[in-house]
Amino acid sequence: MTVLALALAAGAALPSVGVPPLPAALILLAACPRRVPPFHRPEPRVRWLPLAGLAGLLHGAVATGSQLDDCRWRLSVGDLEVAGWVREVEGEGRVVLEARAAGCTGEIRLQGGAVAEALAGRGEGSGLRAAGRWVPRAAAEPGVDPLRAGVLLVRYAERTSDAASGLGARLARVRAAGVARVHARFPREAPLVAALLFARRDGLDRDLRDAFADTGTAHLLAISGFHVGVFAGVVIWIAGRVLPVRRAVTLGAVAAWLYVATLGFPDAATRAVLLLTLVSVGRWLGRPVSAAGALGTALIALVLLDPAVASRIGAQLSFAGALGLAGWARPSIRGAVAGWTRWRGELPPARARPLVEGLVVTVVATLATLPLIAWHFERVSLVAVPASLLATPLVAIALPTTLLALVLDALHLPGAAIASTGAEGLLGLLRTGVGLFASLPGAAVPLARPATLAACAGVGVGWAIVRSRSRVGFATRAGVLGSTLVAGLIAWPVSLQVGRNGSLEVHLFDVGQGDAIGIRTPRGRWLVVDAGPPSGARLVSDLRRAGAREVEVLLITHPDADHVGGAAAILTDLSVGAVVGPGTIRGDGPWQEAVRAARDAGVPWRVLAEGDSLRVDGVGLRVLHPPRGDARPLDANAASLMMLLEWRGVEVLLTGDAPVDAEARIVRRIGPIDILKVGHHGSHTSTGPALLDRLAPQVALISVGRGNRYGHPAPEVLARLRERGVEVWRTDESGSVVVDIDAGGHWTVRGSR
Structure with missing residues (x-):
């Protein structure tokens, strides 16, 4: 299921990045293997890979065609009046409005000092009417978001009292109210809390963002499966005190869906809540849920909703990390326990088991996402593992603490000040620890895209050789090492050119x-x-x-x-x-x-x-x-x-x-x-x-x-x-x-x- 889902996602993503249908089909047919070593004949799932890729390609091409026909591309330069509600505040005087203008409905970017004056501190979900000059900014091209079709340079704007009644506007107002309450409740660490709970990173100072990036912990600032897991885990733990396990898991899934909807359904969070839903369904049906199968199902659902999802870095990192944990976490933990046993002559004590498991899971997740991080950011953190071991538990404790403080504050119950003070203390430790790791010499090293491609090619050759042999001896290991090095050297000139293409x-x-x-x-x-x-x-x-x-x-x-x-x-x-x-x-x-x-x-x-x-x-x-x-x-x-x-x-x-x-x-x-x-x-x-x-x-x-x-x-x-x-x-x-x-x-x- 997972392999078929990946083929479907790859096919759907190609049109969104501007690859024409015929070359895209040829790429898919060439990339999908006819057989996988050590099998001598194709497995059924391998045989279906080209069809899955072509189905994704057709789905992506249809979606891209609809995008190119979007009415926003046809708005002509001149005066324009719009009315709608604020979907996103991009900065002071810059907003994205869900609006209707000249018979066209969709997201439109507004810019100008009049916008900031009209909103007067109000944020997402607010009604807004504006007039100005529409200037087209881009031409319709495959993969280009219609939001980039132009910008309305606003001369006049006023906030409307009639609140938008749609679900999206209501959720946006909930999000804006939550961010406002965060700033009132957490005076010292409000930007960090807003980033952790609501994915609003615009308030973070640049040095802190760079520190998280250099230490490989930037994923903690983006709403991901980790955040959804912590949120749902708290709900399930509380509900489990009074409800059966199945009902508690279902309640956790429902609460997670509401949370993710409030955030606007970011890719990684949506993937996590889909997995949680599948686990809940499996509980009710009394059937075990395969992690790989659940990931494949979640990926197919996301691709059907948005064919371009596989081309976005958030979704790539999310699924890569989840697949790595699903495939390697348990074997790696067993291997670590076996290594400890051979070293010490006994099983690891109970108090050391969580540390061993946490270390192994962190290493596995880091290795699974390392190629994508190196490709997209062209740098690799050498302190990612120790920094994650410090930062992840702090965030895991700080998230429910901040939620508790906000709930107590909203209900006007005692204890909100104590909870918020404790959360700010944890986040202060997080800020200090991440800063110390980032200040170490060589914390992050640059890595060019060609080097990433060459290394991946070498690893791929080595994996194929190992998989093709039933028994791996010294000669095979030496051959794998030599082939990996040769593949890296041969792939370098090709990688050098490919790595420069596309951006x-x-x-x-x-x-x-x-x-x-x-x-x-x-x-x-x-x-x-x-x-x-x-x-x-x-x-x-x-x-x-x-x-x-x-x-x-x-x-x-x-x-x-x-x-x-x-x-x-x-x-x-x-x-x-x-x-x-x-x-x-x-x-x-x-x-x-x-x-x-x-x-x-x-x-x-x-x-x-x-x-x-x-x-x-x-x-x-x-x-x-x-x-x-x-x-x-x-x-x-x-x-x-x-x-x-x-x-x-x-x-x-x-x-x-x-x-x-x-x-x-x-x-x-x-x-x-x-x-x-x-x-x-x-x-x-x-x-x-x-x-x-x-x-x-x-x-x-x-x-x-x-x-x-x-x-x-x-x-x-x-x-x-x-x-x-x-x-x-x-x-x-x-x-x-x-x-x-x-x-x-x-x-x-x-x-x-």
């Missing part, structure tokens, strides 16, 4: 007070925008570490030393295809060094101006400034190249050091953008209100040196960004910043620190 990466390198941006295309080619201050040795090292060996195009926005200083080093140490820059200015010093280095290396130098564009591997760079043929003398900043990066419906504006006057020239010629590289390191001469109001970015990137003498970024610029709900990432705080944009047009932002 676009924008690297804002931490070069101090300067600018240097690396763009890695979906096929692994590199564009570099600006080269930071002299010398460029640090930037060259960062580029090599990120996987760059050749640079297709080096773009210099203007000749200031903090933008062109490292260009000569790049031209000397890396293979560069071409250099481009504005042609209305000349420079000296580092600029002349770059010109000489390009001439010595035989690299052509081209001039770009307004109207020019570059396109590499489907990634577009459109030049918006400086104007073509403008004979007026322009200073260096005023002549900066301003470019719009476009891929899969995501738009990133690169501004150089262009001032407000240059911003005014381009602001009417482009629509809303997703990500803004803030001009001139956050100086008050750039990033004016008109730019922010018109383009409504969701994320702002600032390249700035720590403790710089210019006072960058300027407080007024930060205030403008904060007022408009823009999420800010700064190199002086987060180190090098990477934006990873997948084929579906979704992005994540992470910092190196």
